[in-house]
Amino acid sequence: MTAPLNSSDPITVNVGLGDRAYDIVIGRNVLPSLGARIKALRPGVRTAIVTDKTVARHWLKATEESLAAADIPTSHIAVEEGEGSKSYAGLETVSEALIAAKIERSDLVIALGGGVVGDLAGFTASILRRGVDFVQVPTSLLAQVDSSVGGKTGINSPQGKNLIGAFHQPVLVVADTAVLDTLSPRQFRAGYAEVAKYGVLGDAAFFTWLETNHADIMRGGSAREHAIATSCRAKAGVVSRDERENGERALLNLGHTFGHALEAVTGFSDRLYHGEGVSIGMVLAAEFSAQLGMIAPDDAVRVARHLADAGLPTRLQDIAGFRQEGLADADRLMALMAQDKKVKRGKLTFILLQAIGQAVIANDVDPATVRDFLHRKLSN
Numbered sequence: 001m002t003a004p005l006n007s008s009d010p011i012t013v014n015v016g017l018g019d020r021a022y023d024i025v026i027g028r029n030v031l032p033s034l035g036a037r038i039k040a041l042r043p044g045v046r047t048a049i050v051t052d053k054t055v056a057r058h059w060l061k062a063t064e065e066s067l068a069a070a071d072i073p074t075s076h077i078a079v080e081e082g083e084g085s086k087s088y089a090g091l092e093t094v095s096e097a098l099i100a101a102k103i104e105r106s107d108l109v110i111a112l113g114g115g116v117v118g119d120l121a122g123f124t125a126s127i128l129r130r131g132v133d134f135v136q137v138p139t140s141l142l143a144q145v146d147s148s149v150g151g152k153t154g155i156n157s158p159q160g161k162n163l164i165g166a167f168h169q170p171v172l173v174v175a176d177t178a179v180l181d182t183l184s185p186r187q188f189r190a191g192y193a194e195v196a197k198y199g200v201l202g203d204a205a206f207f208t209w210l211e212t213n214h215a216d217i218m219r220g221g222s223a224r225e226h227a228i229a230t231s232c233r234a235k236a237g238v239v240s241r242d243e244r245e246n247g248e249r250a251l252l253n254l255g256h257t258f259g260h261a262l263e264a265v266t267g268f269s270d271r272l273y274h275g276e277g278v279s280i281g282m283v284l285a286a287e288f289s290a291q292l293g294m295i296a297p298d299d300a301v302r303v304a305r306h307l308a309d310a311g312l313p314t315r316l317q318d319i320a321g322f323r324q325e326g327l328a329d330a331d332r333l334m335a336l337m338a339q340d341k342k343v344k345r346g347k348l349t350f351i352l353l354q355a356i357g358q359a360v361i362a363n364d365v366d367p368a369t370v371r372d373f374l375h376r377k378l379s380n
């Protein structure tokens with residue numbers, strides 16, 4: 001693993017997808033360079049920014065100024081903040097706004113926001129006029145290290161999260177680490193769970209480095225750029241080898257089978273952010289791996305300790321009101337996991353650990369073993 005950069009030069013990570021390859025540009029204060037980068041990539045292009053009302057208050061002006069400085073015409077549509085915008089209604093609102101803004105096939109949509117905006121804008125771009133290119137400008141840590149990279153776009157169905165969607169790769173990702181300064185500490189920590197995930201699933205040295213450097217990442221020191229770039233490199237590698245999740249890409253779902261069930265049981269609400277569900281889910285996956293004899297119990301303890309040190313919830317009991325409201329029900333969690341996209345012909349797919357830094361896909365997990373495990377965790 002390389003040492004963190006001391007300079008403030010942006011770091012560029014390439015996602016190697018042949019003629020659809022693209023750069024992720026990471027650095028403090030790279031947002032002002034967005035217009036020049038788009039101009040170099042697509043001279044003469046017109047753009048429309050899709051954002052949400054909260055992000056717009058902080059970052060729309062700077063984004064528009066950067067585009068204006070490069071003589072790039074633009075307009076914008078700001079949706080409501082939150083998961084509710086990733087809906088059929090949100091898709092209609094954004095599609096109609098882009099058509100009204102006369103965005104043509106050769107123009108560019110710019111997604112300025114967190115995961116919700118990136119998924120919604122990217123999916124709208126994928127079907128608008130049968131496909132318009134788009135640029136991701138992620139403004140949350142989670143979006144910078146995960147959702148803005150790799151081309152998964154979509155909206156939610158009333159029957160489940162992300163059930164309507166498309167693979168549509170961006171043509172550029174510009175991740176300005178300074179914009180993370182306006183996140184609440186809780187939002188930042190939730191995104192950090194996805195950073196730690198890359199260490200736990202595939203890079204033991206990175207995990208060890210995170211154990212020492214997580215406080216500097218939170219503070220916004222140079223460790224932050226290094227952590228984001230290392231995460232993006234890991235994701236770019238996986239995506240370039242398995243864009244459509246026929247194999248290896250499923251490893252990125254570490255912690256998500258348990259985590260999505262926990263998000264569902266808490267109503268996809270502020271009670272449990274996605275990254276918080278992933279944190280608890282990762283610890284459960286590590287503990288379940290230990291129960292199956294795949295890793296030493298001490299390794300599961302180490303994963304839990306690091307996430308707790310970073311201020312993340314690590315136990316089911318850490319979810320506010322979990323017990324009191326009758327949510328601590330293993331059968332209910334099992335039923336929710338059975339609806340997840342990670343189910344194939346009735347068998348649960350889990351990402352389990354053979355070591356810290358070595359995750360594996362387990363396609364054939366016996367539901368009864370999982371139910372017993374959850375029962376035990378809930379009665380602790």
Ligand code: GLY
Nearest residue numbers: 146150152249252
């Ligand atoms: N967030 C998991 C993936 O992009 O595959």
